[in-house]
Amino acid sequence: MRVLAAMSGGVDSAVAAARAVDAGHEVVGVHLALSRAGGTLRAGSRGCCTIEDSMDARRAADRLGIPFYVWDFSERFRDDVIEDFVSEYRAGRTPNPCMRCNEKIKFAALLERAIELGFDAVCTGHYALLVDGPEGRELHRASDAAKDQSYVLGVLTAQQLAHTYFPLGSTPSKAIVRAEAAERGLTVAQKPDSHDICFIPDGDTRGWLAEKVGAETGEIIDRSGAVVGSHEGAHAFTVGQRRGLQLGVPAPDGKPRFVLEVRPVDNRVVVGPKEALATAEIAGGRHTWAGRAPAEPSFACHVQIRAHSDPVPARAEVRADEIVVTPETPFDGVAPGQTAVVYDGTRVVGQFTVDRTVSAVPVA
Structure with missing residues (x-):
């Protein structure tokens, strides 16, 4: 089988590619350049798809002895992930950019190009299981519940699942993957997992959104419509949030209040008790x-x-x-x-x- 291994520069995708090689497949590694800011660097475990990640992926591919390429998907990522993220927040919604990236980039744009080039499957380091059932391929939770990533892969369709390969799905723990990487001489063996939103590596989502959406002072109201405070931009709030509320009127029962709703049309944030x-x-x-x-x-x-x-x-x-x-x-x-x-x-x-x-x- 001809396999295109998506190599992020992390330990999971490197070991996944290695296992694909061990399984006898013809493997080619590819790193997706999702930003045109060529000097972008990682800050510990923050961010991903940076210039450092690209170099880590190349070193892993060289160690495995497989061809390696960098593909520029920055425009597609901007249009399908970043702009979607901004427009969703502007509409008062709470998007999941990782879901959109899997849906629009890794298992749509990348998979489409892979098939055009004659590859049979795209291999990634996701923790999930693929089972060939009587009615086609099924997506299942990984063996390691703590690392299971089936949730963020829930956007995959039957056609995409037919051309997907998850070599890590049955691995009992991440510790085993790191140990295997070390045994293989992969320099990413102890590299920290990335977290936060990859295109906001400093973790300041509120500040980043303020630049993109703009900040406008508005009212914070309770469920009855009474004004209990003010805010400097509704985009900075999401349902369930407690911290950062500028409330000038305490709740009658003295208990803390939480964000229940964000209303971008009238720039209001609705708060209420946790039970709500x-x-x-x-x-x-x-x-x-x-x-x-x-x-x-x-x-x-x-x-x-x-x-x-x-x-x-x-x-x-x-x-x-x-x-x-x-x-x-x-x-x-x-x-x-x-x-x-x-x-x-x-x-x-x-x-x-x-x-x-x-x-x-x-x-x-």
């Missing part, structure tokens, strides 16, 4: 299926609303224009723009972007 974050229903219209679609329009499942949250037992109903999910116990603080991934046991059924939510606590 309980969400009894979520729904969204933009959905995909990871393999076969559900046989029935209504079915029992588990739903995960964040990359590191626990799945919640629920019932999903597929309607003409949206998917509606009712959890057995309320979700905690779901924001429009988040991705909800639907599971059947360990198998990813599909995903949708949350458009609306219903609080489990009615307004008094």
